[in-house]
Amino acid sequence: MAVTLRDVAALAGVSPRSVSNVVNDFRYVSPAMQAKVRAALDELDYKPNLLARGLRQGRTGTIALLLPEITVAYFSELAHEIVERASQLGITVMIDETSGAPNRELALLEVAMRSSWVDGVLLSTLGLNGAALAGVKSDVPVVLLGERTAKSALDHVGIDNVRASRDAVQHLIDSGRRRIAAIGGSHAPSDMTSRLRLKGYRAALRAAGLPTEDYLYARTPKYRRGDAAVAVRALLAHPEPPDALFCFSDELAIGSLRELYEQGLRVPSDISVVGFDDIEESRFTTPSLTSISPDKHQIASTALETLMARIAGSDLRPRALQVGYQLLARESSTRQ
Amino acid sequence: MAVTLRDVAALAGVSPRSVSNVVNDFRYVSPAMQAKVRAALDELDYKPNLLARGLRQGRTGTIALLLPEITVAYFSELAHEIVERASQLGITVMIDETSGAPNRELALLEVAMRSSWVDGVLLSTLGLNGAALAGVKSDVPVVLLGERTAKSALDHVGIDNVRASRDAVQHLIDSGRRRIAAIGGSHAPSDMTSRLRLKGYRAALRAAGLPTEDYLYARTPKYRRGDAAVAVRALLAHPEPPDALFCFSDELAIGSLRELYEQGLRVPSDISVVGFDDIEESRFTTPSLTSISPDKHQIASTALETLMARIAGSDLRPRALQVGYQLLARESSTRQ
DNA sequence: CTGTTAGCGCCTTCAC
DNA sequence: GTGAAGGCGCTAACAG
Numbered sequence: 001m002a003v004t005l006r007d008v009a010a011l012a013g014v015s016p017r018s019v020s021n022v023v024n025d026f027r028y029v030s031p032a033m034q035a036k037v038r039a040a041l042d043e044l045d046y047k048p049n050l051l052a053r054g055l056r057q058g059r060t061g062t063i064a065l066l067l068p069e070i071t072v073a074y075f076s077e078l079a080h081e082i083v084e085r086a087s088q089l090g091i092t093v094m095i096d097e098t099s100g101a102p103n104r105e106l107a108l109l110e111v112a113m114r115s116s117w118v119d120g121v122l123l124s125t126l127g128l129n130g131a132a133l134a135g136v137k138s139d140v141p142v143v144l145l146g147e148r149t150a151k152s153a154l155d156h157v158g159i160d161n162v163r164a165s166r167d168a169v170q171h172l173i174d175s176g177r178r179r180i181a182a183i184g185g186s187h188a189p190s191d192m193t194s195r196l197r198l199k200g201y202r203a204a205l206r207a208a209g210l211p212t213e214d215y216l217y218a219r220t221p222k223y224r225r226g227d228a229a230v231a232v233r234a235l236l237a238h239p240e241p242p243d244a245l246f247c248f249s250d251e252l253a254i255g256s257l258r259e260l261y262e263q264g265l266r267v268p269s270d271i272s273v274v275g276f277d278d279i280e281e282s283r284f285t286t287p288s289l290t291s292i293s294p295d296k297h298q299i300a301s302t303a304l305e306t307l308m309a310r311i312a313g314s315d316l317r318p319r320a321l322q323v324g325y326q327l328l329a330r331e332s333s334t335r336q
Numbered sequence: 337m338a339v340t341l342r343d344v345a346a347l348a349g350v351s352p353r354s355v356s357n358v359v360n361d362f363r364y365v366s367p368a369m370q371a372k373v374r375a376a377l378d379e380l381d382y383k384p385n386l387l388a389r390g391l392r393q394g395r396t397g398t399i400a401l402l403l404p405e406i407t408v409a410y411f412s413e414l415a416h417e418i419v420e421r422a423s424q425l426g427i428t429v430m431i432d433e434t435s436g437a438p439n440r441e442l443a444l445l446e447v448a449m450r451s452s453w454v455d456g457v458l459l460s461t462l463g464l465n466g467a468a469l470a471g472v473k474s475d476v477p478v479v480l481l482g483e484r485t486a487k488s489a490l491d492h493v494g495i496d497n498v499r500a501s502r503d504a505v506q507h508l509i510d511s512g513r514r515r516i517a518a519i520g521g522s523h524a525p526s527d528m529t530s531r532l533r534l535k536g537y538r539a540a541l542r543a544a545g546l547p548t549e550d551y552l553y554a555r556t557p558k559y560r561r562g563d564a565a566v567a568v569r570a571l572l573a574h575p576e577p578p579d580a581l582f583c584f585s586d587e588l589a590i591g592s593l594r595e596l597y598e599q600g601l602r603v604p605s606d607i608s609v610v611g612f613d614d615i616e617e618s619r620f621t622t623p624s625l626t627s628i629s630p631d632k633h634q635i636a637s638t639a640l641e642t643l644m645a646r647i648a649g650s651d652l653r654p655r656a657l658q659v660g661y662q663l664l665a666r667e668s669s670t671r672q
Numbered sequence: 673c674t675g676t677t678a679g680c681g682c683c684t685t686c687a688c
Numbered sequence: 689g690t691g692a693a694g695g696c697g698c699t700a701a702c703a704g
Binding site: 002047048049050051052054055060069070071073076077079080083084092093094095096097110111114115116117139225226254255257258261280281283284285286288 | 338383384385386387388390391396405406407409412413415416419420428429430431432433446447451452453475561562590591593594597616617619620621622624
């Protein structure tokens with residue numbers, strides 16, 4: 001059986017209260033008491049039962065991070081930043097995978113929020129739209145990561161997807177590309193990512209007086225490497241194939257690089273490729289991949305600060321917080 | 337304030353005990369009671385406080401998964417398999433990053449094990465050797481993932497690293513390579529991964545009567561993409577440069593592909609490359625990467641089953657469980 | 673089959 | 689500055 005506060009108190013010959021005082025380094029404890037208690041603490045190798053503490057205090061010092069898929073590099077990199085920052089703040093992060101399935105997301109969210117396990121939730125949602133989220137009664141604060149899914153009553157941290165996409169496409173235009181295709185997502189109402197990025201893509205084309213024909217957008221079931229091949233083949237099959245690809249994720253871009261290679265096209269001389277997310281892998285592909293790089297570090301800090309403020313009781317109205325991004329031009333769009 | 341069992345009981349006009357019975361679907365509950373309680377449950381939208389339940393039962397239904405770095409694809413893929421399998425078993429997984437730093441690993445391990453948060457721990461350790469682990473008094477069961485670090489008193493799930501490495505190198509020999517270099521890790525006592533893989537590498541070379549000269553092994557600080565460049569340059573600088581690279585991780589192999597490309601060497605015509613881990617990315621590189629593929633699915637199942645058995649009280653002596661692997665020959669070692 | 677009681681381990685009023 | 693008592697929400701004994 002585990003050592004309890006009472007055991008320590010008994011050994012030290014003091015009350016549990018005094019032990020608690022020492023453990024939680026309370027202000028007014030006499031040095032003599034300190035010493036006595038510490039000795040007993042060490043001797044018994046006491047560790048507080050965090051369950052009991054959480055039950056008593058109503059707070060656990062733990063937050064949940066709900067991600068669609070941990071194997072998606074962008075999410076694992078984001079998770080890393082969040083864990084890192086949280087650990088500085090003395091907060092434990094419980095990472096959980098939702099598979100991006102709305103029902104599983106909802107289920108996990110409900111559990112996380114209602115079961116007192118966690119003080120707050122960071123939710124990176126793909127499939128959940130504002131309506132679904134509105135139906136969730138939150139006992140604990142929730143901060144959304146990623147695109148703004150309709151107007152929900154929740155705080156939200158992300159980058160300006162429309163502007164970032166426009167920048168990416170503008171970069172392709174600047175380098176002389178004219179038939180620029182977009183790849184990624186479904187453009188379904190729930191897929192806010194593709195909607196916003198497509199919007200930016202089209203805005204850039206229109207501003208340059210370039211065609212925004214429908215066949216230049218290829219949908220994909222998800223945003224993973226393996227989803228790109230079919231899309232690329234479809235685009236290349238057209239009588240007027242594109243001379244550039246704007247992929248809505250780096251993984252799609254990497255899958256595209258592979259398919260272009262198999263089709264015998266050279267990047268960037270025959271066709272340029274730009275991705276989105278700036279995952280580490282993109283610096284090592286051949287050619288290395290031009291990408292939009294959201295400031296993940298800042299996303300992590302901002303999200304955590306916002307969540308901590310809510311947990312502390314902040315009652316401001318929900319805010320949409322935007323953090324910075326960069327366009328990193330690498331070989332896939334620059335080396336001729 | 338949250339709805340409690342007592343609130344439900346009051347509304348339904350029954351005792352808390354009966355509500356508890358229904359919530360945990362106990363065997364003997366009359367249909368009438370069922371109905372009454374369910375109605376109240378729904379009306380108040382009751383969710384059990386898992387903290388209180390855990391405190392009471394001594395079990396939480398949660399396990400911790402301690403990983404060095406979640407951004408390392410191999411670990412995120414393993415994490416995914418474990419979360420998936422655990423969710424089938426009704427177990428929640430708390431993923432935590434240790435940074436591979438022994439002290440942080442120990443700290444997290446201690447917390448995880450001693451604070452009653454989790455029923456058990458899956459630990460994938462890089463830096464922790466048997467001696468350090470022996471010093472940890474475990475209140476909860478721990479199962480190790482990965483290489484066997486000395487003889488610890490813990491269960492352990494992994495593949496036969498020596499034999500897998502020998503297979504990888506044999507494959508290179510079979511394809512006509514003669515000056516085969518190895519890349520990865522430090523060969524330090526605590527770095528069991530590199531020790532075992534190096535052992536298999538040398539065994540294969542010796543069996544074929546090939547040289548195992550020291551200069552053909554290049555150390556790296558870690559096993560990541562960015563660690564490979566220096567090692568590759570060092571190997572290529574030698575008067576008799578290698579005609580094949582056996583990298584101790586896929587990430588190293590991918591970093592090597594990039595560096596070889598920058599040095600103007602063609603893979604596999606000039607030099608073959610083989611990796612280890614079979615991360616998803618390796619199917620999409622150009623050329624695609626030959627790799628040792630540990631059965632991650634089986635690692636996950638075996639580790640969870642073993643851990644669950646321990647949690648249930650199994651008292652067998654600690655076992656080293658080996659799961660299968662495959663050599664997946666792809667372009668980086670086959671296409672001439 | 674269901675109600676009453678007690679206590680998991682901790683922290684926090686309230687007295688002293 | 690320290691001791692005593694109560695309760696966070698739940699379930700496991702033990703009656704009935």
